[in-house]
Amino acid sequence: MKRLALAAFAATLAELSGVALTATAVWLVVRAADQPPMAALTVAVVAVRALALSRGALRYAERLAGHDAVLRHLADLRGRVYESLLRQPVQRRGGDLVTRLVSDVDAVQDVVLRCLLPACAAGLVGAVAVLVVPALVLPVLLLGVVLPLAAFSLADSHLRALAPLRSRLAERTVALVHGAAELTAFGVLDDELARSGRVITDIATREHRATTRTGALTAVAVLIQFGTALALLSTGAPAPVVLGAVAVLEVFLPLTTAAQRWAETRGSLTRVRELLTARRPVPALTEDLPPGTRLAVVGPSGAGKTTLLSRFAVPDARGALADAHVFHTTVRANVLLAKPDATQEELDFAAHTTDLDLPWDLVVGEHGTALSGGQRQRLILTRAVLSTPPVLLLDEPVEGLPPTQADQVLHRVLSTAPSTVVLITHRLTPLAHEHFDEILVLDNGVITQRGTHATLVTTPGYYRDRWKDETSKSEYRNSYR
Incomplete structure (x- = not known):
């Protein structure tokens, strides 16, 4: 938490340095147009250089502290997720679940770096800006609250509508891959491809709509930014104040993207939290x-x-569990998984025990598709016999x-x-x-x-x-x- 607080503080100072740099540079340009004595510009020149250097240094400090905090947290979180996975029943520990959890854990990094830190920096910069220029209250609320909420709502509804379509596409893809021969034999492969194509088209249409809405929100944010500048100009505000206000509102523009990213990663965070808080199932029957x-x-x-x-x-x-995976390799390689240094005599004894009469160099196919059900069972049993498990x-x-x-x-x-x-x-x-x-x-x-x-x-x-x-x-x- 200390590193995250340091990162948020550095990000806020970096943004304030950027705003101050813009306002000071504008004042320097406007003042220099009057050709005053060089001594009158010395402080401003030094301030511009100092602000430029400090902005870069603070941005570096923010990235260093933020990534250090996030990577430390991810390392701890991965360990906790792994321990939680080990406590789950075997049927829940599939490769797909593990892969998904890796992606879910990685999403924590985006939440902190792309959502949390920008929001903290924008909130603190906005508070300072409103204290200095009270007229910025409305644009700050619009860019800092209204538009991010709208972006989150649109992204959330889009993801909810897209989820069943993606699920349907995944199901059809699996059906096409595993059932291509049967679909071809019955002459319906083209129909299935056409149905999958329609689902893909529907997904693309919804993605295009979502992109259009995102672009519209970005355009609205830019209009608010420059509308604020025009409003300040119309009241006779000096140029440094006007461009400083533009720089302040620039800090809020990434919040729309951050809100969308939050909507995308919220499900990942929920799954990780559920896994970490899940209790180990207690079977109704226990036997020692x-x-x-x-x-x-x-x-x-x-x-x-x-x-x-x-x-x-x-x-x-x-x-050893005699209901195991059969790999796409030879009979010998599948059996040797149990004991890589087994001799030929040990292999022959295990094969005789299970009545396995397959050639050792026969390639069994993916998941043992080249074998009959009985041959697959005996292959797995041979592996179990060779391993002599406790x-x-x-x-x-x-x-x-x-x-x-x-x-x-x-x-x-x-x-x-x-x-x-x-x-x-x-x-x-x-x-x-x-x-x-x-x-x-x-x-x-x-x-x-x-x-x-x-x-x-x-x-x-x-x-x-x-x-x-x-x-x-x-x-x-x-x-x-």
Whole structure:
């Protein structure tokens, strides 16, 4: 705060020096036209030089103090934002959110340097000017209050109208990028491009209107400035006073732009404040997992199984999540992310464990598009097996595989995992053959049953009903074969 106060004080003195320089220089020119003795002009000449030098020095001091204060604050703010991000659930910590928050934090710099400091300097200069020339009250109010409020209102309404259009354009762009093949196949690609073009045209039209309004406000500000000068001339005010008044009103011209910038950055400041003040979500369910514990979670769709898994995947837990990103590179490079110095024997063992039979040099495509769903799952599992994490979180790890192959792969993965394991699955067959310390049955985020497989299959409830249904289907398939 001290550095900001120093910057505001230096900015005010720099603006006052500029006003005084203009008035003194005009007086010097007018007085010199009468050809007085040089001694009569000495004080004015020295004053002009001193004011010119002081104005530059004060402007430098203002920039130095202002940027120093802002950069120190940004460094502290970035640290607090990062710590706040770490406290959020995993699903809120996406790359887009992080990128957006970087832009939002950077907006603080514009608020201070382009909005706050100019407004403080203009307010103090205006107060001094009104005390010296009371006739400047009206133009100061118009340029310092009315026009900035009008600019803020226009910019705010423009941004509100533009937000849904930009959102619509972003959605259409994503749809065109990811669905180009389907749109081409159905012959509607040109129609989608035309719709996107209309949205772009609408955005451009609104931007043009906003630019026109901004230009109109600037023109009004200039008219007020020179109208004030004409009014002072008509009252017989001396030239130094007239041009000094013009210099005073010049200080208020950037406030229109500052008000528009404030409207643009207000949303960024709100998002940063909400993030910093947000409390860490407290899950309705908390489970302590001692090292080496094996926990299974089952339940109907929408019961909250994956949500529960995300609660384990907070910074309190360290390990590998078997629902990871597949990079646009080779199978080998994707697997080696878990252990860059792994030997070929270790790679082959991990691949055998997960039944991964892909060529090591196969390029998998962006997000693994060159792979089937089952191959992608096994690639991610191979990476998890190679990393040998202390905590392994598995969310339907063998989804998409035939039941027999799925059970074999899961058995080998669990057999080689010397770690704490949390498994979410909708199939109960693996739970009957693998050792789990406890099985949780969830429904709407609430534990309705808990125990081992042996106890749950004899207890009335979802687990026993699901087990009977699954075994009957298995018997039907075997008899059909």
